[in-house]
Amino acid sequence: MIEAINLRKEYGGFTAVDDLSFTVEPGQVLGFLGPNGAGKSTTMKMLTGFLAPTAGTARVNGHDIVSDSLAARRAMGYLPEGAPSYGEMTVGAFLDFVGRARGLDNPAHARGAAVERLSLGGVLHQSIETLSKGFKRRVGLAQAILHDPQVLILDEPTDGLDPNQKHEVRRLIEDMASDKIIVISTHILEEVEAVCNRVMVIAHGRLMADDTPAGMVARSRYHNAVTLVLESPKQAASVLSELPEVRKAEIRGAELTVFPAAEGLLPAVSRVIAERGWNVAELRLEAGRFDEVFREITHGEAD
Numbered sequence: 001m002i003e004a005i006n007l008r009k010e011y012g013g014f015t016a017v018d019d020l021s022f023t024v025e026p027g028q029v030l031g032f033l034g035p036n037g038a039g040k041s042t043t044m045k046m047l048t049g050f051l052a053p054t055a056g057t058a059r060v061n062g063h064d065i066v067s068d069s070l071a072a073r074r075a076m077g078y079l080p081e082g083a084p085s086y087g088e089m090t091v092g093a094f095l096d097f098v099g100r101a102r103g104l105d106n107p108a109h110a111r112g113a114a115v116e117r118l119s120l121g122g123v124l125h126q127s128i129e130t131l132s133k134g135f136k137r138r139v140g141l142a143q144a145i146l147h148d149p150q151v152l153i154l155d156e157p158t159d160g161l162d163p164n165q166k167h168e169v170r171r172l173i174e175d176m177a178s179d180k181i182i183v184i185s186t187h188i189l190e191e192v193e194a195v196c197n198r199v200m201v202i203a204h205g206r207l208m209a210d211d212t213p214a215g216m217v218a219r220s221r222y223h224n225a226v227t228l229v230l231e232s233p234k235q236a237a238s239v240l241s242e243l244p245e246v247r248k249a250e251i252r253g254a255e256l257t258v259f260p261a262a263e264g265l266l267p268a269v270s271r272v273i274a275e276r277g278w279n280v281a282e283l284r285l286e287a288g289r290f291d292e293v294f295r296e297i298t299h300g301e302a303d
């Protein structure tokens with residue numbers, strides 16, 4: 001598992017990561033979420049031994065990232081932001097190089113497994129700089145999983161990819177999630193909902209929230225609200241506001257949202273619609289809005 005203990009990074013007088021402590025257990029896919037400049041990449045660089053912490057430390061599978069850095073790094077695969085590699089190398093030569101650098105017992109077998117998992121067979125002899133962005137990202141993922149690490153740290157793995165490539169990378173993460181710890185950083189809220197079972201929101205290097213994606217969404221004031229699209233939302237709002245289940249009504253264009261004061265809001269609203277014979281184009285129970293929760297948590301914290 002990963003244990004971060006009062007992890008701190010200062011650049012000159014500027015504190016990028018401010019006493020961050022958390023634990024990640026096997027089976028968890030942790031989404032590291034935060035506005036630009038929140039300290040996500042810096043935290044990942046410290047966890048993976050690329051940057052020394054100013055104070056505090058972390059342990060990966062019991063290995064201290066400062067005093068036992070090599071053992072900690074052996075247990076981890078890391079995809080840095082933008083998936084940097086050596087553009088002039090072919091995919092095959094690059095993966096062989098990574099295998100040798102990692103001192104693998106059977107680099108050919110490891111390369112074969114990674115190539116198969118990332119479907120890189122068709123581009124093995126192509127130089128990396130001539131690949132599409134999606135393929136470059138796959139090469140980055142291949143080097144990260146080459147030694148079949150228990151812990152994967154992926155910095156914005158789908159950033160800049162088209163929707164199909166995003167979907168593909170998310171499927172891969174899901175595939176690997178059962179037997180690994182995966183930490184991914186992202187700005188994309190739907191990505192967190194799609195692949196993560198835990199979310200940590202950070203802003204200005206500090207932990208602002210730690211929850212499941214569903215728990216995060218349930219913090220929204222829209223959670224269990226009911227939204228209707230109909231012709232005369234104003235009139236409907238005044239009728240629905242009389243219901244004991246309704247705390248408050250809000251109108252936005254043709255959309256009317258009523259917020260719950262008690263259980264059973266949707267059946268109560270449906271009853272009124274049927275009684276009054278309203279012509280309703282849309283009626284939905286709101287799960288909650290992640291973007292609104294994210295804004296609220298990080299409000300005023302973005303650069």
Ligand SMILES: Nc1ncnc2c1ncn2[C@@H]1O[C@H](COP(=O)(O)OP(=O)(O)OP(=O)(O)O)[C@@H](O)[C@H]1O
Nearest residue numbers: 011014015016034035036037038039040041042043
């Ligand atoms: N080498 C450095 N020297 C000085 N300041 C730095 C350095 N690296 C990062 N920073 C600053 O530290 C803060 C955190 O940066 P970091 O890259 O960790 O944020 P992030 O959450 O990953 O942002 P993004 O989502 O934009 O990638 C930012 O204000 C950044 O400008």
